[in-house]
Amino acid sequence: MLNTRADGEARRPAPAGGERSLLSNIKLFEGLSAGQLTALEVASRYRRFSAHETIIERDSVSTDVFFLVRGSARVVNYSLSGKEITFDDLHEGQFFGELSALDGRPRSATVIATEDSLIVSLKARVFLDLVLETPPLAQRLLLRLAGMVRAADDRIMDLSTLAAINRVQAELLRQARAEGGDRNAAVIEPIPTHSDFASRVSTTRETVARVLNDLARQGIVERKRDALMIHDMQKLKQMVEDVRG
Amino acid sequence: MLNTRADGEARRPAPAGGERSLLSNIKLFEGLSAGQLTALEVASRYRRFSAHETIIERDSVSTDVFFLVRGSARVVNYSLSGKEITFDDLHEGQFFGELSALDGRPRSATVIATEDSLIVSLKARVFLDLVLETPPLAQRLLLRLAGMVRAADDRIMDLSTLAAINRVQAELLRQARAEGGDRNAAVIEPIPTHSDFASRVSTTRETVARVLNDLARQGIVERKRDALMIHDMQKLKQMVEDVRG
Numbered sequence: 074m075l076n077t078r079a080d081g082e083a084r085r086p087a088p089a090g091g092e093r094s095l096l097s098n099i100k101l102f103e104g105l106s107a108g109q110l111t112a113l114e115v116a117s118r119y120r121r122f123s124a125h126e127t128i129i130e131r132d133s134v135s136t137d138v139f140f141l142v143r144g145s146a147r148v149v150n151y152s153l154s155g156k157e158i159t160f161d162d163l164h165e166g167q168f169f170g171e172l173s174a175l176d177g178r179p180r181s182a183t184v185i186a187t188e189d190s191l192i193v194s195l196k197a198r199v200f201l202d203l204v205l206e207t208p209p210l211a212q213r214l215l216l217r218l219a220g221m222v223r224a225a226d227d228r229i230m231d232l233s234t235l236a237a238i239n240r241v242q243a244e245l246l247r248q249a250r251a252e253g254g255d256r257n258a259a260v261i262e263p264i265p266t267h268s269d270f271a272s273r274v275s276t277t278r279e280t281v282a283r284v285l286n287d288l289a290r291q292g293i294v295e296r297k298r299d300a301l302m303i304h305d306m307q308k309l310k311q312m313v314e315d316v317r318g
Numbered sequence: 319m320l321n322t323r324a325d326g327e328a329r330r331p332a333p334a335g336g337e338r339s340l341l342s343n344i345k346l347f348e349g350l351s352a353g354q355l356t357a358l359e360v361a362s363r364y365r366r367f368s369a370h371e372t373i374i375e376r377d378s379v380s381t382d383v384f385f386l387v388r389g390s391a392r393v394v395n396y397s398l399s400g401k402e403i404t405f406d407d408l409h410e411g412q413f414f415g416e417l418s419a420l421d422g423r424p425r426s427a428t429v430i431a432t433e434d435s436l437i438v439s440l441k442a443r444v445f446l447d448l449v450l451e452t453p454p455l456a457q458r459l460l461l462r463l464a465g466m467v468r469a470a471d472d473r474i475m476d477l478s479t480l481a482a483i484n485r486v487q488a489e490l491l492r493q494a495r496a497e498g499g500d501r502n503a504a505v506i507e508p509i510p511t512h513s514d515f516a517s518r519v520s521t522t523r524e525t526v527a528r529v530l531n532d533l534a535r536q537g538i539v540e541r542k543r544d545a546l547m548i549h550d551m552q553k554l555k556q557m558v559e560d561v562r563g
Contacts, residue, residue, distance in 0.1 A: 150471075152479035176464050201457070211450055211453075215420050219416070219420040225473075226426055229520075
């Protein structure tokens with residue numbers, strides 16, 4: 074079926090009538106016709122990555138846009154001393170690599186597969202032409218970038234004004250909200266490792282462990298085998314608001 | 319000439335033939351025809367702000383986009399304790415307020431006029447319709463947002479991995495580059511105040527003073543009445559690279 078190339082990449086033949094496009098679960102492309110998706114697929118490459126394999130290397134010069142058809146990935150950077158700073162966790166249906174596609178500059182971050190993943194890529198020119206001639210796509214891409222700016226600005230505020238223990242509490246609240254909505258209890262599962270958690274708020278594993286232990290002692294969180302239970306969202310929210318305003 | 323309204327805002331009549339549009343120096347709108355600019359002006363409001371006056375209040379609910387026709391403005395946030403964090407300095411020809419126009423969420427930051435300024439505003443709907451039906455504008459807005467994401471991510475890295483004194487050195491290098499290009503000497507003028515400088519890298523005035531004094535003692539910078547001279551960009555660059563990689 075596949076014309077496998079020497080470098081391990083493959084071009085996929087256009088799907089036969091009735092076959093579902095690989096790109097049909099990409100949220101950015103919602104609303105495109107089957108014909109448009111097929112045309113995109115013909116222009117795309119796809120490649121499998123194993124968990125922990127690097128998809129994009131920071132500072133490398135390339136401008137393709139990548140679509141996470143299956144699997145998950147993490148956007149990270151490393152300090153000179155090897156400290157890992159996590160920028161985002163990406164899931165099935167999302168995309169990445171759009172910054173270099175837009176501005177032609179080297180990659181701003183490293184992207185690593187966190188599970189075995191299937192990634193479809195498009196050349197920057199193909200991606201940009203499509204986006205600019207399809208207003209709903211342009212609007213979605215603008216919204217995505219606006220969301221990235223807001224999230225980054227919030228993080229800058231937290232890094233600039235909060236102590237590490239408060240940043241851990243704030244991140245816990247953020248993850249609980251992403252999972253659970255607005256009730257007073259929430260479940261975060263699977264449990265993020267202490268080092269994943271630390272990498273998201275730029276602190277150490279030891280600080281994360283200390284904060285979680287403190288919160289457990291107060292009955293606000295409870296660690297189960299596979300999940301972190303939040304028993305008192307209200308109290309956690311109050312702790313964060315007391316320092317963040 | 320102006321139909322001044324009770325709230326101090328004004329609608330401007332369409333410019334007569336030959337009159338230059340207020341919006342003609344807005345870089346985002348480069349390439350629009352005189353007729354398109356006139357149509358935009360008819361849909362716009364404009365208002366003067368004095369230096370230090372607030373243009374947008376963080377968390378307020380409004381979605382207009384603002385264009386800096388004359389003057390300058392600063393994008394800031396304040397911590398609960400009153401610490402000021404500067405996100406951006408905006409100059410004539412730039413715009414702001416696009417995040418809320420795109421996503422309808424409350425304002426992410428406060429914007430304050432730093433000089434007497436003339437600001438033209440457009441309703442979100444008018445702005446978005448124009449952007450989405452004019453690919454070169456959509457592309458410029460995408461580029462602007464991509465630049466904001468890159469700058470914010472760099473700042474997150476610096477805040478996460480550099481000591482305050484190194485962040486001051488890095489900001490000095492950034493400002494010198496913005497002024498001067500790649501030669502070994504550069505001039506930053508006017509001199510930013512220590513508190514402006516501190517607010518851009520989330521540290522204290524005292525730390526900024528200490529770093530500048532240290533650099534002056536080493537002959538790397540020199541403070542003149544109205545300007546900060548950088549005598550050895552290469553050395554400064556090396557100091558930053560030694561810690562940032």
